[in-house]
Amino acid sequence: MKMVVAIMHGDDAGTSIEALADKGIPTTRLDSRGGFLQKGNTTLLCGCSEEQVEGVMEILRNRSKSRTEFLNPLPPVVEPGEMFVPYPVEVNDLPALVFRRHTGRQFAEMIVDQFDEMLDQSRKYPLVFAVALHPFVIGQPHRLRAFRDAVRHIMAQRDALWITTPGEIARYCETLPKGTVPGS
Numbered sequence: 001m002k003m004v005v006a007i008m009h010g011d012d013a014g015t016s017i018e019a020l021a022d023k024g025i026p027t028t029r030l031d032s033r034g035g036f037l038q039k040g041n042t043t044l045l046c047g048c049s050e051e052q053v054e055g056v057m058e059i060l061r062n063r064s065k066s067r068t069e070f071l072n073p074l075p076p077v078v079e080p081g082e083m084f085v086p087y088p089v090e091v092n093d094l095p096a097l098v099f100r101r102h103t104g105r106q107f108a109e110m111i112v113d114q115f116d117e118m119l120d121q122s123r124k125y126p127l128v129f130a131v132a133l134h135p136f137v138i139g140q141p142h143r144l145r146a147f148r149d150a151v152r153h154i155m156a157q158r159d160a161l162w163i164t165t166p167g168e169i170a171r172y173c174e175t176l177p178k179g180t181v182p183g184s
Helices: 010-022 050-063 093-099 104-121 141-155 166-174
Strands: 002-009 027-034 039-048
Touching (some): 002 010, 010 027, 010 039, 010 050, 039 050
Antiparallel strands (some): 027 039
Protein backbone atom coordinates (compact mmCIF):
# COMPACT_ATOMS: atom_id res chain seq x y z
CA MET A 1 0.00 0.00 0.00
CA LYS A 2 1.24 3.50 -0.91
CA MET A 3 0.03 6.95 0.05
CA VAL A 4 0.15 9.78 -2.46
CA VAL A 5 0.15 13.22 -0.85
CA ALA A 6 -0.86 16.03 -3.24
CA ILE A 7 -1.12 19.72 -2.43
CA MET A 8 -3.19 21.64 -4.95
CA HIS A 9 -5.29 24.73 -5.44
CA GLY A 10 -8.61 24.33 -3.66
CA ASP A 11 -10.49 24.91 -6.94
CA ASP A 12 -8.95 21.75 -8.44
CA ALA A 13 -9.67 19.40 -5.55
CA GLY A 14 -13.32 18.55 -6.28
CA THR A 15 -12.79 17.21 -9.79
CA SER A 16 -9.66 15.36 -8.67
CA ILE A 17 -11.51 13.62 -5.83
CA GLU A 18 -14.38 12.66 -8.17
CA ALA A 19 -11.97 11.18 -10.73
CA LEU A 20 -10.09 9.27 -8.02
CA ALA A 21 -13.37 7.94 -6.61
CA ASP A 22 -14.36 6.74 -10.10
CA LYS A 23 -11.15 4.65 -10.07
CA GLY A 24 -11.88 3.32 -6.57
CA ILE A 25 -9.06 5.29 -4.93
CA PRO A 26 -9.97 6.30 -1.35
CA THR A 27 -9.03 9.93 -0.75
CA THR A 28 -9.02 12.20 2.30
CA ARG A 29 -9.27 15.97 1.75
CA LEU A 30 -7.61 18.48 4.11
CA ASP A 31 -8.34 22.14 3.37
CA SER A 32 -6.15 25.01 4.50
CA ARG A 33 -6.17 28.76 4.02
CA GLY A 34 -3.48 31.38 4.42
CA GLY A 35 0.19 31.51 3.65
CA PHE A 36 1.22 32.74 0.24
CA LEU A 37 -1.47 35.01 -1.29
CA GLN A 38 -3.92 34.02 1.48
CA LYS A 39 -5.58 31.53 -0.88
CA GLY A 40 -7.06 28.14 -0.11
CA ASN A 41 -5.07 25.00 -0.80
CA THR A 42 -6.12 21.41 -0.44
CA THR A 43 -4.00 18.45 0.57
CA LEU A 44 -5.24 15.12 -0.77
CA LEU A 45 -4.18 11.87 0.89
CA CYS A 46 -4.72 9.02 -1.56
CA GLY A 47 -4.31 5.39 -0.52
CA CYS A 48 -3.47 3.07 -3.42
CA SER A 49 -1.47 0.04 -4.46
CA GLU A 50 1.99 0.47 -5.94
CA GLU A 51 0.56 -0.38 -9.38
CA GLN A 52 -1.99 2.46 -9.08
CA VAL A 53 0.47 5.23 -8.18
CA GLU A 54 1.15 6.33 -11.77
CA GLY A 55 -2.59 6.39 -12.55
CA VAL A 56 -3.25 8.51 -9.45
CA MET A 57 -0.46 10.89 -10.46
CA GLU A 58 -1.89 11.18 -13.97
CA ILE A 59 -5.36 12.00 -12.62
CA LEU A 60 -3.89 14.69 -10.36
CA ARG A 61 -1.74 16.19 -13.14
CA ASN A 62 -4.68 16.30 -15.55
CA ARG A 63 -6.98 18.04 -13.08
CA SER A 64 -4.54 20.52 -11.51
CA LYS A 65 -3.62 23.60 -13.43
CA SER A 66 -1.01 26.29 -13.05
CA ARG A 67 -2.37 29.74 -12.26
CA THR A 68 -1.07 33.26 -12.19
CA GLU A 69 -2.51 35.03 -9.19
CA PHE A 70 -2.88 38.79 -9.06
CA LEU A 71 -2.99 40.91 -5.94
CA ASN A 72 -4.90 44.12 -5.47
CA PRO A 73 -2.35 46.78 -6.44
CA LEU A 74 -3.80 49.31 -4.02
CA PRO A 75 -1.55 49.95 -1.03
CA PRO A 76 -2.84 49.01 2.39
CA VAL A 77 -4.10 51.65 4.79
CA VAL A 78 -1.06 53.18 6.42
CA GLU A 79 -0.69 55.30 9.49
CA PRO A 80 0.83 58.79 9.27
CA GLY A 81 4.57 58.47 8.79
CA GLU A 82 4.32 54.98 7.30
CA MET A 83 4.83 54.13 3.66
CA PHE A 84 3.89 51.22 1.43
CA VAL A 85 6.66 49.73 -0.72
CA PRO A 86 5.37 47.23 -3.31
CA TYR A 87 6.25 43.58 -2.85
CA PRO A 88 6.91 41.62 -6.02
CA VAL A 89 4.62 38.63 -6.35
CA GLU A 90 5.43 37.47 -9.86
CA VAL A 91 9.21 37.95 -9.53
CA ASN A 92 9.61 35.95 -6.35
CA ASP A 93 11.82 32.87 -6.30
CA LEU A 94 9.65 30.86 -3.90
CA PRO A 95 6.44 30.64 -5.95
CA ALA A 96 8.27 30.67 -9.30
CA LEU A 97 10.77 27.93 -8.52
CA VAL A 98 8.94 25.86 -5.91
CA PHE A 99 5.24 26.14 -6.71
CA ARG A 100 5.24 26.84 -10.47
CA ARG A 101 8.39 24.76 -10.97
CA HIS A 102 10.23 27.13 -13.27
CA THR A 103 13.89 26.36 -13.79
CA GLY A 104 16.61 28.65 -12.51
CA ARG A 105 17.18 29.78 -16.11
CA GLN A 106 13.46 30.58 -16.57
CA PHE A 107 13.44 32.58 -13.33
CA ALA A 108 16.53 34.50 -14.48
CA GLU A 109 14.77 35.28 -17.77
CA MET A 110 11.76 36.48 -15.78
CA ILE A 111 14.01 38.83 -13.80
CA VAL A 112 15.63 40.21 -16.97
CA ASP A 113 12.31 40.65 -18.78
CA GLN A 114 10.76 42.40 -15.77
CA PHE A 115 13.81 44.64 -15.40
CA ASP A 116 14.03 45.58 -19.10
CA GLU A 117 10.32 46.43 -19.31
CA MET A 118 10.39 48.44 -16.09
CA LEU A 119 13.54 50.29 -17.19
CA ASP A 120 11.72 51.33 -20.39
CA GLN A 121 8.64 52.40 -18.41
CA SER A 122 10.75 54.29 -15.87
CA ARG A 123 11.60 56.83 -18.53
CA LYS A 124 8.02 58.13 -18.08
CA TYR A 125 7.66 57.77 -14.30
CA PRO A 126 9.70 56.38 -11.39
CA LEU A 127 9.31 52.69 -10.55
CA VAL A 128 10.61 50.36 -7.87
CA PHE A 129 12.09 47.16 -9.30
CA ALA A 130 12.30 44.49 -6.64
CA VAL A 131 12.91 40.77 -6.67
CA ALA A 132 11.94 38.67 -3.67
CA LEU A 133 14.64 36.10 -2.94
CA HIS A 134 14.99 33.33 -0.39
CA PRO A 135 18.59 32.10 -0.01
CA PHE A 136 17.47 28.52 0.59
CA VAL A 137 15.67 28.59 -2.80
CA ILE A 138 17.76 30.72 -5.18
CA GLY A 139 20.98 29.77 -3.39
CA GLN A 140 20.96 26.20 -4.69
CA PRO A 141 24.02 25.61 -6.91
CA HIS A 142 21.96 24.61 -9.96
CA ARG A 143 20.18 28.01 -9.88
CA LEU A 144 23.03 30.36 -9.05
CA ARG A 145 24.71 30.66 -12.46
CA ALA A 146 21.54 31.83 -14.19
CA PHE A 147 20.76 34.21 -11.31
CA ARG A 148 24.26 35.72 -11.50
CA ASP A 149 23.75 36.24 -15.26
CA ALA A 150 20.53 38.17 -14.53
CA VAL A 151 22.30 40.34 -11.94
CA ARG A 152 25.12 41.08 -14.41
CA HIS A 153 22.49 42.12 -16.99
CA ILE A 154 20.95 44.54 -14.49
CA MET A 155 24.28 45.91 -13.31
CA ALA A 156 25.29 46.66 -16.92
CA GLN A 157 22.65 49.44 -16.68
CA ARG A 158 23.98 50.72 -13.35
CA ASP A 159 24.35 54.32 -14.58
CA ALA A 160 20.57 54.47 -15.21
CA LEU A 161 19.64 53.01 -11.81
CA TRP A 162 19.34 54.06 -8.20
CA ILE A 163 20.35 50.93 -6.31
CA THR A 164 18.99 51.47 -2.86
CA THR A 165 17.02 50.13 0.09
CA PRO A 166 13.37 50.60 1.11
CA GLY A 167 14.55 52.85 3.95
CA GLU A 168 16.41 55.15 1.55
CA ILE A 169 13.35 55.32 -0.71
CA ALA A 170 11.20 56.26 2.28
CA ARG A 171 13.67 58.96 3.37
CA TYR A 172 13.72 60.41 -0.17
CA CYS A 173 9.90 60.37 -0.40
CA GLU A 174 9.69 62.28 2.88
CA THR A 175 11.56 65.16 1.18
CA LEU A 176 8.97 65.43 -1.64
CA PRO A 177 6.09 67.93 -1.49
CA LYS A 178 2.96 66.65 0.27
CA GLY A 179 0.64 64.76 -2.06
CA THR A 180 3.43 63.63 -4.41
CA VAL A 181 3.39 60.18 -2.84
CA PRO A 182 -0.12 58.75 -2.33
CA GLY A 183 -1.08 59.08 1.32
CA SER A 184 1.44 61.82 2.12
